[in-house]
Amino acid sequence: MAISERQLETWSHQGSVQQSAATYEAIRRVLKDPRSPYANRDFKVFLQGSYGNDTNVWSESDVDIAICLSSVFYTDTSGLSADEQQRYDQNRSPAEYSLKQFKEEVTQWLRQHFGDGVTPGNKAIAVPGGNSRRDADVLACSEHRRYYSYPAYGQPGFHEGICFWTSRGSKIVNYPHQHMSNCTSMHQATSSRFKPNVRVLKNMRNAMIVDGFLEDGVAPSYFVEGMLYNVPNDQFVWAHQQTVENALAWLERCNVPDLLCANERYYLVREGSDVCWNNEDFHRTLTSMRRYWNSSRR
Numbered sequence: 701m702a703i704s705e706r707q708l709e710t711w712s713h714q715g716s717v718q719q720s721a722a723t724y725e726a727i728r729r730v731l732k733d734p735r736s737p738y739a740n741r742d743f744k745v746f747l748q749g750s751y752g753n754d755t756n757v758w759s760e761s762d763v764d765i766a767i768c769l770s771s772v773f774y775t776d777t778s779g780l781s782a783d784e785q786q787r788y789d790q791n792r793s794p795a796e797y798s799l800k801q802f803k804e805e806v807t808q809w810l811r812q813h814f815g816d817g818v819t820p821g822n823k824a825i826a827v828p829g830g831n832s833r834r835d836a837d838v839l840a841c842s843e844h845r846r847y848y849s850y851p852a853y854g855q856p857g858f859h860e861g862i863c864f865w866t867s868r869g870s871k872i873v874n875y876p877h878q879h880m881s882n883c884t885s886m887h888q889a890t891s892s893r894f895k896p897n898v899r900v901l902k903n904m905r906n907a908m909i910v911d912g913f914l915e916d917g918v919a920p921s922y923f924v925e926g927m928l929y930n931v932p933n934d935q936f937v938w939a940h941q942q943t944v945e946n947a948l949a950w951l952e953r954c955n956v957p958d959l960l961c962a963n964e965r966y967y968l969v970r971e972g973s974d975v976c977w978n979n980e981d982f983h984r985t986l987t988s989m990r991r992y993w994n995s996s997r998r
Contacts, residue, residue, distance in 0.1 A: 708940035711903035712896035
């Protein structure tokens with residue numbers, strides 16, 4: 701027995717918009733204050749995650765904000781030939797300012813404005829809510845360039861992303877702008893059906909956790925969104941019931957190693973990667989979704 705269309709329609713609705721927008725604006729103003737200790741550096745502030753991509757559901761509380769240092773950038777040159785690598789090395793100039801310093805200054809500045817509850821975590825800086833603000837996670841990161849060409853004449857070719865180091869010392873490289881752009885393109889190509897159905901699956905995931913069908917943490921929102929991103933556009937129809945059925949059936953038949961993250965820079969399912977879903981959790985999520993879908997009385 702599939703979940704009712706009425707329940708799926710409720711699940712498709714976007715979560716808090718006004719409060720999250722107010723939270724972003726309040727923190728953005730502080731981060732861009734010309735009196736900050738890093739104000740003379742080049743940087744950008746932007747929303748990322750579910751709120752940035754309009755796929756947030758009501759149960760999601762944290763607003764994800766990135767402050768990205770662009771006057772200093774980190775690189776991956778593994779895709780260059782020996783000659784290109786040599787040209788890159790000749791043109792490279794080491795920076796005197798580091799991402800570590802930037803994060804420390806951002807943390808101190810946020811703490812001055814939002815109190816001692818501002819706490820650096822494994823990845824982001826937690827900023828507790830207050831008044832009309834929601835809780836927020838501020839990611840202090842730097843521009844990252846993955847080079848694929850470095851010609852003798854003309855401009856180098858590279859994929860631009862962001863990078864940061866976790867408190868445990870792991871380097872994370874991701875591509876939030878490509879993720880958001882690709883999801884928006886797919887939303888438009890599916891007659892505005894993609895993002896509501898991402899919210900449907902995220903709410904279904906939450907209900908599965910409450911009802912004991914899936915453990916918390918097995919299916920992060922980022923990967924659920926990426927999973928649905930791979931489903932062909934023609935599988936998104938006007939009814940949520942049929943769209944979910946189409947998506948589950950397609951995913952059960954697909955070649956899993958070919959699935960991509962929505963940024964199309966990483967595969968969705970791979971072992972031993974901080975930016976990919978591990979095989980066991982992917983299959984556990986998909987199997988549990990099918991079991992919940994077939995047995996639900998909602």
